[in-house]
Amino acid sequence: MEKQIKRTILEQGRDWFKSDRKVILARVIQTWGSSPCPVGSNMIVNDKGEFFGSVSGGCVEANVIEECLDLLKNNNSFKQLEFKVSDDNAWNVGLACGGEIKIYIEKINS
Amino acid sequence: MKLEILNEIIKKKSSSQNFALLTNLTNGNSEIFEFGKLLSIDFENYKKQIENYHSLKKNGVIDGTQIFIQNFTKPIEVIIVGAVHIAQYLVDLFKNLNFVITIVDPRKFFITYERFPNVKIINDWPEEIFKKLETDSNNALITLTHDPKIDDPALKHALKNKFFYIGALGSKKTHTKRCQRLKESGFTEEEIASIHGPIGIKLGGKSGPEIALSIVSQLVLESNKLLLNSKK
Numbered sequence: 091m092e093k094q095i096k097r098t099i100l101e102q103g104r105d106w107f108k109s110d111r112k113v114i115l116a117r118v119i120q121t122w123g124s125s126p127c128p129v130g131s132n133m134i135v136n137d138k139g140e141f142f143g144s145v146s147g148g149c150v151e152a153n154v155i156e157e158c159l160d161l162l163k164n165n166n167s168f169k170q171l172e173f174k175v176s177d178d179n180a181w182n183v184g185l186a187c188g189g190e191i192k193i194y195i196e197k198i199n200s
Numbered sequence: 201m202k203l204e205i206l207n208e209i210i211k212k213k214s215s216s217q218n219f220a221l222l223t224n225l226t227n228g229n230s231e232i233f234e235f236g237k238l239l240s241i242d243f244e245n246y247k248k249q250i251e252n253y254h255s256l257k258k259n260g261v262i263d264g265t266q267i268f269i270q271n272f273t274k275p276i277e278v279i280i281v282g283a284v285h286i287a288q289y290l291v292d293l294f295k296n297l298n299f300v301i302t303i304v305d306p307r308k309f310f311i312t313y314e315r316f317p318n319v320k321i322i323n324d325w326p327e328e329i330f331k332k333l334e335t336d337s338n339n340a341l342i343t344l345t346h347d348p349k350i351d352d353p354a355l356k357h358a359l360k361n362k363f364f365y366i367g368a369l370g371s372k373k374t375h376t377k378r379c380q381r382l383k384e385s386g387f388t389e390e391e392i393a394s395i396h397g398p399i400g401i402k403l404g405g406k407s408g409p410e411i412a413l414s415i416v417s418q419l420v421l422e423s424n425k426l427l428l429n430s431k432k
Contacts, residue, residue, distance in 0.1 A: 098210070098213070100206055100209055100210050100213075101210055103206060104203070104206055104207060104210060107203060107206075115201060115206075117268075117270065119225070119260070119261055119268045120260065120261055128259070129259040129260050129270075130259040130270045130271070167228050168225075168228040170225065194223070194225060194268065196201050196223075196228060196230075197201075198201055198202075198203055198206055199201070199202055199203065200202075200203050
């Protein structure tokens, strides 16, 4: 029988890095109200915009990926992102649940 | 974050260790924390708070600082006695949860790699196995054979070593007899009552996968209670 491999989010990041992709780790560092993913939830993103894992159950992922790609473009190494339901773009990326989250994104360096 | 830290986390996770990842949110520096380890200049001033958060398994930005701590905790080790078909469904359901599984059964034809391709299996009597395995309150026991020769020694070991969860498959009648035998062996009412028997939360199902689901649900419930109590 074929061996099943449960690849974790971090292992996916390591493997992308090995195959010369640029890799960014996004982690939930603070939450207020009802946020779907607890502190410590993480997601790994590469320079093609591919991702694995989750930081909000689907509400803000698209925006986080965009921010990750911007981080690479601007050659920065880390940034904090905040999402609130009262954001101007709430209809697009806000948290429908009414919660707030702070996400920390950082580039993986050799 | 440096690649070497990422690699270290992956390595430590696979060897089931307790540790934490610290990140200084003002300069982006990260490092691994374990009890007794010296901290670099980025974190040494917050050692007490870091230790406190780590022992409470609390993730977050430490109050009044710009230090983020993320804890990685040793998974609960589940010992399943009885390589029966419910055990196969259990393995499937446990796959995405933070549990490490060992299946034991003295019956050779039940406990094969073909039936359990990705799990640790031991073909021996529980009595013999427990002489070698190190166990404590981080362990859970699930007995599935409902054969006293196989299940009882495992249950006795788990009670003596204060496993945080003990569940035994079998009807109410089987369980009543089991309790009687344990009483005769000198276990107290309270100890015996800590065994979940018949095992599982009531889902109303009778099929193998449904019984397995009810067992996994109960174990997850109990392990979350444990975590909540440790935070109080």
